[in-house]
Amino acid sequence: MNKTVTSAAAAVADIPNGATIMFGGFGICGIPENLIAALVARRVTGIHTIGNDMGIDGFGLGLMLEAGMIASHTGSYVGDNKLLESLLVSRSFTINLIPQGTLAERIRAAGAGIPAFYTPAGAGTQIAEGKEIREFNGRPYLLEHALHADFAFVKAWRGDRMGNLVYRKTARNFNPVMATAARVTIAEVEELVEPGVLDPDAIHTPGIYVHRIIQGERYEKRIERRTVRKVPA
Amino acid sequence: MTHLTDQKKRERIARRAALELYDGAYVNLGIGIPTLIANYVPAGIAVVCQAENGMLGVGPYPFEGQEDADLINAGKETVSELPGCCYFSSADSFAMIRGGHIALSFLGAMEVDELGNLANWTIPGKLVKGMGGAMDLVAGARRVVVTMEHTSKKGAPKILHRCNLPFTGIAVVETIITDLAVIRVTKQGLVLEEVAPDTTVEHVQSATEAALLIPAPPRIMAV
Numbered sequence: 001m002n003k004t005v006t007s008a009a010a011a012v013a014d015i016p017n018g019a020t021i022m023f024g025g026f027g028i029c030g031i032p033e034n035l036i037a038a039l040v041a042r043r044v045t046g047i048h049t050i051g052n053d054m055g056i057d058g059f060g061l062g063l064m065l066e067a068g069m070i071a072s073h074t075g076s077y078v079g080d081n082k083l084l085e086s087l088l089v090s091r092s093f094t095i096n097l098i099p100q101g102t103l104a105e106r107i108r109a110a111g112a113g114i115p116a117f118y119t120p121a122g123a124g125t126q127i128a129e130g131k132e133i134r135e136f137n138g139r140p141y142l143l144e145h146a147l148h149a150d151f152a153f154v155k156a157w158r159g160d161r162m163g164n165l166v167y168r169k170t171a172r173n174f175n176p177v178m179a180t181a182a183r184v185t186i187a188e189v190e191e192l193v194e195p196g197v198l199d200p201d202a203i204h205t206p207g208i209y210v211h212r213i214i215q216g217e218r219y220e221k222r223i224e225r226r227t228v229r230k231v232p233a
Numbered sequence: 234m235t236h237l238t239d240q241k242k243r244e245r246i247a248r249r250a251a252l253e254l255y256d257g258a259y260v261n262l263g264i265g266i267p268t269l270i271a272n273y274v275p276a277g278i279a280v281v282c283q284a285e286n287g288m289l290g291v292g293p294y295p296f297e298g299q300e301d302a303d304l305i306n307a308g309k310e311t312v313s314e315l316p317g318c319c320y321f322s323s324a325d326s327f328a329m330i331r332g333g334h335i336a337l338s339f340l341g342a343m344e345v346d347e348l349g350n351l352a353n354w355t356i357p358g359k360l361v362k363g364m365g366g367a368m369d370l371v372a373g374a375r376r377v378v379v380t381m382e383h384t385s386k387k388g389a390p391k392i393l394h395r396c397n398l399p400f401t402g403i404a405v406v407e408t409i410i411t412d413l414a415v416i417r418v419t420k421q422g423l424v425l426e427e428v429a430p431d432t433t434v435e436h437v438q439s440a441t442e443a444a445l446l447i448p449a450p451p452r453i454m455a456v
Binding site for chain 2: 026027028029030052053075076077078079080085088089097098099100101102103104105107108119120121122123124125126127157167168169170171172173174175176177204221222223224225226227228229230231
């Protein structure tokens with residue numbers, strides 16, 4: 001079994017206009033840099049993006065927004081992307097803002113074959129509008145539905161050609177759940193290894209969820225907010 | 234009445250908020266003032282800080298040159314690891330939040346009202362930040378503590394009879410800690426428990442739209 005694809009360009013070559021795509025990452029930490037760049041190079045349009053946020057202007061998903069490729073976005077936070085925020089305030093862009101935990105669980109549910117679930121997050125707020133509300137033990141819960149995608153772009157630290165993935169530190173974030181929730185999951189890794197190299201007890205995403213895997217060509221791994229302490233003298 | 238700089242106000246709020254911590258607590262510190270609370274954890278108390286992007290055991294900012302693009306907190310700031318830290322996915326992170334495993338959630342607010350309702354994610358027509366994890370945190374954490382400046386930059390009250398802005402959560406706030414006072418949300422209403430040493434009960438009430446209940450003389454807030 002070999003899920004390796006030779007390049008990011010080849011991995012995204014069949015993605016049509018209008019596709020729904022999940023993007024792993026939190027801010028610009030753990031984002032699929034190479035796959036995003038390859039998709040931007042193809043200039044597909046009408047993409048429905050799902051991701052926690054749109055990163056920052058000029059990097060990550062922000063590049064797709066600036067290229068006019070995105071038809072709608074589903075996420076939990078926009079605050080660090082000025083272009084997105086201005087598009088929203090001027091109402092020239094469709095965005096579905098949902099609580100971050102609800103977003104994660106809707107994606108998890110999709111991958112786990114759960115069509116819907118009840119959650120307390122957002123009860124009584126405007127995100128509850130139009131949703132089924134049910135009380136359990138005297139407390140209101142919202143019915144939230146599974147969130148599927150055509151494609152998921154995920155980024156891992158290491159992976160093998162069977163698609164087993166290991167993430168590094170907080171670059172894990174949404175990547176493992178998104179890997180489970182799309183018809184086609186495409187993973188990019190910093191280091192692609194042979195099967196048997198990764199410790200089977202330490203695999204975060206079992207290969208069954210991954211359909212294509214590429215060795216990322218290069219990683220900028222930008223830092224959004226560099227906060228440091230002085231080294232004591 | 235002394236006039237504190239914004240920085241001094243923020244430090245004061247964080248220092249008082251840290252007194253809500255207890256040994257062994259798993260806590261989530263939100264963005265802004267809540268992040269500063271980690272600087273004032275009382276001696277002899279060990280808490281574990283969660284970052285909802287997928288980490289328990291968040292440490293201080295890294296030493297210069299040690300910063301790692303793969304290691305950030307929920308405010309997207311570079312952080313460091315404490316011994317015993319661990320990482321997990323966003324789904325696992327919010328399962329532990331929703332499941333009631335987080336003892337204390339500290340958040341900022343645009344508005345809080347006397348029913349414990351919280352608004353902190355959008356100003357319609359002006360500002361859309363998104364709720365991020367705030368709706369999940371206030372629904373799931375065992376105690377929700379709001380840390381914020383008592384009034385807006387223009388001096389308008391932020392502790393209201395009813396919130397005007399869209400809600401983040403309904404009847405979720407348990408305690409409000411500001412530069413002027415500590416207020417508990419009770420079934421009867423807002424109880425003024427502590428007043429800062431450089432202000433008065435009358436001034437706190439004048440800076441608060443909601444009526445404050447004073448069943449017992451307020452203590453002097455530790456600052």
